[in-house]
Amino acid sequence: MIRIGIVGGAGYTAGELIRLLAFHPHARIIFVVSESHAGKSVDQLHRLTDETKLSFICEEPPLEQIDLLFFCTPHGDTRKWIESHQIPQRLKIIDLSTDYRHAAEGNDFVYGLPELNRNSIRSAQHIANPGCFATCIQLAILPLAQQKLLNSDLHISALTGSTGAGAKPGPTTHFSWRTDNISIYKPFAHQHLDEIRQSLNTLQPDFPADIHFLPFRGDFARGIFAVSYIQTDEISEAEAVELYESFYSEHPFTFVAGETPDLKQAVNTNKCILHVSRIDRRLMIVSIIDNLLKGASGQAVQNMNLMFGLDETDGLNLKPSSF
Numbered sequence: 001m002i003r004i005g006i007v008g009g010a011g012y013t014a015g016e017l018i019r020l021l022a023f024h025p026h027a028r029i030i031f032v033v034s035e036s037h038a039g040k041s042v043d044q045l046h047r048l049t050d051e052t053k054l055s056f057i058c059e060e061p062p063l064e065q066i067d068l069l070f071f072c073t074p075h076g077d078t079r080k081w082i083e084s085h086q087i088p089q090r091l092k093i094i095d096l097s098t099d100y101r102h103a104a105e106g107n108d109f110v111y112g113l114p115e116l117n118r119n120s121i122r123s124a125q126h127i128a129n130p131g132c133f134a135t136c137i138q139l140a141i142l143p144l145a146q147q148k149l150l151n152s153d154l155h156i157s158a159l160t161g162s163t164g165a166g167a168k169p170g171p172t173t174h175f176s177w178r179t180d181n182i183s184i185y186k187p188f189a190h191q192h193l194d195e196i197r198q199s200l201n202t203l204q205p206d207f208p209a210d211i212h213f214l215p216f217r218g219d220f221a222r223g224i225f226a227v228s229y230i231q232t233d234e235i236s237e238a239e240a241v242e243l244y245e246s247f248y249s250e251h252p253f254t255f256v257a258g259e260t261p262d263l264k265q266a267v268n269t270n271k272c273i274l275h276v277s278r279i280d281r282r283l284m285i286v287s288i289i290d291n292l293l294k295g296a297s298g299q300a301v302q303n304m305n306l307m308f309g310l311d312e313t314d315g316l317n318l319k320p321s322s323f
Helices: 012-022 042-046 078-084 114-122 133-147 192-205 237-247 293-307
Strands: 002-007 027-033 068-071 092-094 126-128 154-160 211-217 222-233 254-256 272-279 284-291
Touching: 002 012, 012 027, 012 293, 068 078, 068 293, 078 133, 092 133, 092 293, 114 133, 114 192, 126 254, 126 293, 133 192, 133 211, 133 222, 133 284, 133 293, 192 211, 211 293, 237 254, 237 272, 284 293
Parallel strands: 002 027, 002 068, 068 092, 092 126, 154 211, 254 272
Antiparallel strands: 154 222, 222 284, 272 284
16 A cells, blocks of 8 residues: 655645545555645545545654655745655655756656656656646657657647636636636746657757747636647658557557547546647647646556556546536
8 A cells, every 4th residue: 555645735636636546446645734724624625525534734744654745736845845854765756846847967856757758657766747738738749759750840729727727716717707718828938848848859859840839728627628730741641640549559548539539538537638630731639638637636646656566547547527
């Protein structure tokens, strides 16, 4: 049994993580840290209905009692927490923030995209879980990078649900602003671009072109719908479909669909569903995920399974809504 601690337990990703781990056959949550909700019931805050008897703590957590520590903290807080605490050398860590996603001297965190780094994840002590947009977009284009086919500018438009902005309400997240509304934010300058390019460079180091990314806020709660395209004469549609099916053939959560998927096919699952088509000289890839699952907590559990030698799908056989 994997004994687990969670730091930053109040947000949406933490709630999803707790929900998944509560039913995981090989996991047991020992503590959940939240300074803002100390003493309150975990069940009550996350509407889990008697799935855990734990209450949030804020005092020094018993790190010696756990095997794995998850961080669901705001960006910047994981690094501060690690630097201010005595972390047992044997303790494994999975960080869902952006703090350790970028390669740097002294950073031993493995970038936790299983479809790219599965073998490294299996032997890793520390994992940096990818961002939600970064996951959805990378899975759409990694096969092309592996075959050195990214030889023109990469264009991406993607729409995300409101949970991607976190649980704390703000001017662009509350219901009266978000509902019946679509808006653009951080055009061409989203923070996930750096990790996307970092991954592409591991497969196609001489990738010469620009990445043009337009992120949109949608009027729904969960999911990411992304459309990526390049201009190329180097591969036909049939060859591209075969390439994608081969690339993901041994990855249990990424699927190549014969027709354009709907967002609800991925919501509430750990799946990424892709559709590849060619229109004139453009190769277009549609990719969809649930931003809280494959884009965050589900992928974190997938990484946990790999780190501890479990079946990659344990605790993640989730079904989408039928309506």
